[in-house]
Amino acid sequence: xxxxxxxxxxxxxxxxxxxxxxxxxxxxxxxxxxxxxxxxxxxxxxxxxxxxxxxxxxxxxxxxxxxxxxxxxxxxxxxxxxxxxxxxxxxxxxxxxxxxxxxxxxxxxxxxxxxxxxxxxxxxxxxxxxxxxxxxxxxxxxxxxxxxxxxxxxxxxxxxxxxxxxxxxxxxxxxxxxxxxxxxxxxxxxxxxxxxxxxxxxxxxxxxxxxxxxxxxxxxxxxxxxxxxxxxxxxxxx
Ligand SMILES: Nc1ncnc2c1ncn2[C@@H]1O[C@H](COP(=O)(O)OP(=O)(O)O)[C@@H](O)[C@H]1O
Ligand SMILES: [Mg+2]
Numbered sequence: 488x489x490x491x492x493x494x495x496x497x498x499x500x501x502x503x504x505x506x507x508x509x510x511x512x513x514x515x516x517x518x519x520x521x522x523x524x525x526x527x528x529x530x531x532x533x534x535x536x537x538x539x540x541x542x543x544x545x546x547x548x549x550x551x552x553x554x555x556x557x558x559x560x561x562x563x564x565x566x567x568x569x570x571x572x573x574x575x576x577x578x579x580x581x582x583x584x585x586x587x588x589x590x591x592x593x594x595x596x597x598x599x600x601x602x603x604x605x606x607x608x609x610x611x612x613x614x615x616x617x618x619x620x621x622x623x624x625x626x627x628x629x630x631x632x633x634x635x636x637x638x639x640x641x642x643x644x645x646x647x648x649x650x651x652x653x654x655x656x657x658x659x660x661x662x663x664x665x666x667x668x669x670x671x672x673x674x675x676x677x678x679x680x681x682x683x684x685x686x687x688x689x690x691x692x693x694x695x696x697x698x699x700x701x702x703x704x705x706x707x708x709x710x711x712x713x714x715x716x717x718x719x720x721x722x723x724x725x
Contacts, residue, residue: 488515490549491645491677492537497546499536500701505544506532508701514645519671519678521688521709523722524698530681531573533698534647537679538570539563550645565593567644573653575634579623583614583633586622590640600640607636610670628659632666639670645677646670652684660684664691685722689713697722 492514500506506529514520524530535541537548539560547556550568563569569590577586587607591600608615611632617625625633631651638646648667652660664687670676681698682688689695689709697705697718705712712718719725 490514491516491551492679493549494537495547495549497536497548498544499541499546500532500544501541506701507536509546510698510701510703512696512703512706514677514679516644516677517671517675518694519668519680519692521692521695522679522681522698522703523683523685523688523695523712524681525722526683528698529701530683530698531649532701534570534649534679534681538568538647564641564643565595567642568647569638569641569643569645570647571634571638571649571651573649575630577622577625577630577633577637579621581622582619583622583625584618586633587614587618587637587640590637591642593641596640596642599642603640603642607639610639611636611666626659627655628663631655631659631663635663635667635670639674643676645679648678648680650682650684651680652682652687660687667691685718686713689718 490513494510494512497507497510522530539558543556547554550566587604591597613629614633614636622633651663667678668691671678680688689712692709695709695712696703
């Protein structure tokens with residue numbers, strides 16, 4: 488398998504609080520990989536660490552075979568690593584279009600902004616309809632789509648999604664996840680998804696990892712993990 492992201496023995500956290508404990512994880516090109524775990528397990532910390540927002544205490548991260556362990560976040564986007572933060576973090580007093588344009592902030596993405604805008608508007612027609620509307624007035628599902636579309640404006644190879652289902656009605660969760668799957672199928676994208684919504688996240692991925700207290704406890708195909716009695720008991724109330 489062609490590995491796009493390789494996380495090896497990574498420890499990281501916050502000043503006095505170690506969170507990630509020797510995390511080993513890899514993502515193949517074109518895969519959807521889910522990391523699932525409870526609130527506080529370290530999911531956001533994992534994405535912030537990969538994205539260069541948090542410094543590694545030890546271990547290494549490779550992206551496309553290059554060591555990015557010490558690469559700051561503003562360089563990550565240039566090499567094709569883009570994160571959609573929890574809740575989307577749109578600028579509520581800017582329009583949908585202005586938010587999308589902000590996603591194209593590095594030089595290569597700027598140069599192709601027009602073509603990329605057209606592409607994301609075609610992919611998310613709802614955003615084309617709402618292009619002049621303030622982002623703060625979007626529904627939860629639309630906001631999440633806008634956040635994904637803004638990330639696509641940065642021309643990612645690897646898209647990292649932080650709990651895109653949070654706060655959405657179940658039907659919107661299905662729609663957002665379907666669209667992410669379609670992006671992967673049609674745009675040659677790779678996705679690393681972190682979720683508390685264990686069932687949906689494992690249903691939509693090829694492979695998954697269970698994260699507990701900063702440690703990856705189990706890995707397997709989405710189907711294997713969905714059938715695992717421990718996973719069912721701990722995360723799906725069965
Ligand atoms: N900015 C921060 N400063 C200190 N501790 C933090 C910070 N953000 C998160 N934490 C702590 O790190 C641990 C993991 O948090 P987080 O990665 O946000 O978990 P998750 O995304 O899985 O809910 C938690 O104990 C949390 O309280
Ligand atoms: Mg989180």
